[in-house]
Amino acid sequence: MDKNYALITGGSSGIGFEIAKDLAERGYSIILVSRNEQNLQDSCKAIADEFSVSADYISSDLANKEAVKHIYQTSKERGYTVEILVNNAGYGIATPFHETSLEDEEKFIRVLATSVISLTKLFVRDMVDRESGKIMIVSSVAAFAPPSAIQVLYGPIKTFMNRFSDALNSSYNRLGITSTAVCPGFTVTNFHTASNVQKMMDDVPSFMKFSAERIAKEGVEAMLKGKVLCVPTKTYKLLVFLLKATPYWFIRLLENTLAPGRYKTK
Numbered sequence: 001m002d003k004n005y006a007l008i009t010g011g012s013s014g015i016g017f018e019i020a021k022d023l024a025e026r027g028y029s030i031i032l033v034s035r036n037e038q039n040l041q042d043s044c045k046a047i048a049d050e051f052s053v054s055a056d057y058i059s060s061d062l063a064n065k066e067a068v069k070h071i072y073q074t075s076k077e078r079g080y081t082v083e084i085l086v087n088n089a090g091y092g093i094a095t096p097f098h099e100t101s102l103e104d105e106e107k108f109i110r111v112l113a114t115s116v117i118s119l120t121k122l123f124v125r126d127m128v129d130r131e132s133g134k135i136m137i138v139s140s141v142a143a144f145a146p147p148s149a150i151q152v153l154y155g156p157i158k159t160f161m162n163r164f165s166d167a168l169n170s171s172y173n174r175l176g177i178t179s180t181a182v183c184p185g186f187t188v189t190n191f192h193t194a195s196n197v198q199k200m201m202d203d204v205p206s207f208m209k210f211s212a213e214r215i216a217k218e219g220v221e222a223m224l225k226g227k228v229l230c231v232p233t234k235t236y237k238l239l240v241f242l243l244k245a246t247p248y249w250f251i252r253l254l255e256n257t258l259a260p261g262r263y264k265t266k
Ligand SMILES: NC(=O)c1ccc[n+]([C@@H]2O[C@H](COP(=O)([O-])OP(=O)(O)OC[C@H]3O[C@@H](n4cnc5c(N)ncnc54)[C@H](OP(=O)(O)O)[C@@H]3O)[C@@H](O)[C@H]2O)c1
Pocket: 009, 010, 011, 012, 013, 014, 015, 016, 033, 034, 035, 036, 037, 039, 060, 061, 062, 063, 088, 089, 090, 091, 111, 138, 139, 140, 141, 183, 184, 185, 186, 187, 188, 189, 190, 191, 192, 194, 212
């Protein structure tokens, strides 16, 4: 039986699929989690064919409350020891906050945050018993950016996830378990089409867009080194540095000048 499994949520496409391939190349066996079964089958086959490792999948919708238990139990029943947990699945909501239902927002929070916490809670217990394990949370540069007018909850959830990852790292690194928050900037994946913001992505200058392969490579290297935070690419490292160094009132002033009326009340 293979010992070193990496479980990757949202591993059937985009950044998650590239992370899975990178880890397979390093010899890890792979478990992919997402909803579309055909995509999962195709991605597993591609990984198994290219890297000669075992690649399995668990089809599950992380917006469902029971999903996390099902994922954990299935991986136990199949005898997998999850050495690496990558919490990557995600999407955006482009509809204005006042037009979405509370259920839409609750599902969003479940996929991007609650399921991350629950999955980590279950798998970290086994990591504590073994005194080894790696956790990655795919966050975003949005965690450091000023509020977005169209995606009200996205940035705050990613900030929360960064803090959660940081706290995990502090709690468990003495036991040989680390957690790394990986914060990509604009990355060319299906994310923007799935989130109905492809038009906005098309307008982003090409020097600010990076391939999922590049993001995955930098993210995996940081995770394997046990780094707390990884902002892939020099472009976004500089941007995050500037965002952290600049006083918030100045950023708001700049935004108000570039996008006048955005913060104006009636
Ligand atoms: N692309 C960017 O510019 C960018 C920038 C910063 C951060 N990120 C973050 O990177 C992560 C990966 O995004 P990506 O760009 O690789 O997007 P992507 O290509 O759209 O991949 C998203 C993955 O998540 C899965 N997924 C979505 N909803 C799910 C659900 N309810 N339950 C289970 N799986 C679900 C999708 O598969 P199914 O649809 O089949 O379920 C897919 O495998 C996200 O957390 C995102 O916030 C992306």
